[in-house]
Amino acid sequence: MPLEASPGSGLRRTRLYLRDGSFQVVLSYSVKGENVFYLSAERGAEQEIIPVKLVDLDKTREWERRGEAQRNGTPAVQIDPELAKEEADRAARSPEVAKDLRLPDESSVLMLDTYQGQPQLAVLQQTDGELNRQQAHNILRQTINPMAHAHQLVEIKGQTAPVQLHVADPEIYVRMDDDDAEPTRGGAFQVDTDGNRGRKVESPSPKSEYVIVRVDVRRDVRIVTSFSIGLLGGAKRQADVVETTRTLMPGGHWLKIVPKEPLSFGEYALMEVIDAKTVNTGVWDFGVRPSAGPNRDAILPEVRHAPKLAPRRSQP
Structure with a gap:
């Protein structure tokens, strides 16, 4: 069973956004060098690793700021217009x-x-x-x-x-x-x-x-x-x-x-x-020609899955 964050534990569910648009629900995370270390809320709170280049840290931190503002009863932080514009342009290109x-x-x-x-x-x-x-x-x-x-x-x-x-x-x-x-x-x-x-x-x-x-x-x-x-x-x-x-x-x-x-x-x-x-x-x-065979080099649908993340194993 996934570990639930409890009051006083210092752990709080948040989202770790990936650059493909998906996200992982995590209890905590930290950036160290070229990797992000985090505790998965969905896989028993084991520590896992993902390359930082696959993580959208700006979007992750924006989500955290908005969540913190809601918990404090203050107005939600507005998304940076430049960031929103970049996201819209990236989607428009593909x-x-x-x-x-x-x-x-x-x-x-x-x-x-x-x-x-x-x-x-x-x-x-x-x-x-x-x-x-x-x-x-x-x-x-x-x-x-x-x-x-x-x-x-x-x-x-x-x-x-x-x-x-x-x-x-x-x-x-x-x-x-x-x-x-x-x-x-x-x-x-x-x-x-x-x-x-x-x-x-x-x-x-x-x-x-x-x-x-x-x-x-x-x-x-x-x-x-x-x-x-x-x-x-x-x-x-x-x-x-x-x-x-x-x-x-x-x-x-x-x-x-x-x-x-x-x-x-x-x-x-x-x-x-x-x-x-x-x-x-x-x-x-x-x-x-409806009876023709498949077209060479045709672009096919591609389901965007989150990358498979391997748990970090302790060194002997």
């Missing part, structure tokens, strides 16, 4: 999009899929048909003449995309790059079609629109065809173009994109519309 499934704190484009009843995040890679596939968000500008007939914008090798979704109504998440995000291979570059390469872009713009284009599958290639940017948002539907709604998520680190209509079986490309005349020909290709 928000939960399904039960136990969080977006990673890195530059990427992901699609929320469901495979065999389990929510998963499929990782999309960008391609323009020539560049190596990569997770980085590159911008390759191309102007579309509104008076021109439909023509080829991008030719992608292969008849099927590496990522095949199992649902018709996926949610898409695009990271809005910032200085604190974990880097991925490559970087964000803007490339004009006249060959002016190498101008660094600070971040993808949340003002960009995104459309999902159904590609024309031919022998060993998939073709992304041009469309009328001026008709987007209007009453007239364009063949092979699925419009989307976009929402900048709290904190401004992620853009959520949802198709306005279900996606039927087939091959698609997510395309960024930069302005009224310009698109990004670096696209993210995927397919919709």
Whole structure:
């Protein structure tokens, strides 16, 4: 049975918060060097050890101050606004999009899929048909003449995309790059079609629109065809173009994109519309095929458990 704290014992139940957001109920604790020593209220008051790097001491001490204020009948100490802001920003960088499934704190484009009843995040890679596939968000500008007939914008090798979704109504998440995000291979570059390469872009713009284009599958290639940017948002539907709604998520680190209509079986490309005349020909290709197998490198739900803590054993 866990030991109850008794009056006069000098022990009082409190919370030892961990950096993953969970906590341990303890009777006392002390920091010594790189470790925290504590008496567990849930495991017979045995002394246990945990590395200090796993412990959120600021949150632990804040909890203690609030508890002490309540016992003394004084107003509770207010949480430090800066600390609260940091906590909110940390959560916004890696928000939960399904039960136990969080977006990673890195530059990427992901699609929320469901495979065999389990929510998963499929990782999309960008391609323009020539560049190596990569997770980085590159911008390759191309102007579309509104008076021109439909023509080829991008030719992608292969008849099927590496990522095949199992649902018709996926949610898409695009990271809005910032200085604190974990880097991925490559970087964000803007490339004009006249060959002016190498101008660094600070971040993808949340003002960009995104459309999902159904590609024309031919022998060993998939073709992304041009469309009328001026008709987007209007009453007239364009063949092979699925419009989307976009929402900048709290904190401004992620853009959520949802198709306005279900996606039927087939091959698609997510395309960024930069302005009224310009698109990004670096696209993210995927397919919709409910019978497909699992996607490689998909991010799976992860239940956050408190670390297993070993009792400290006395030295002989």
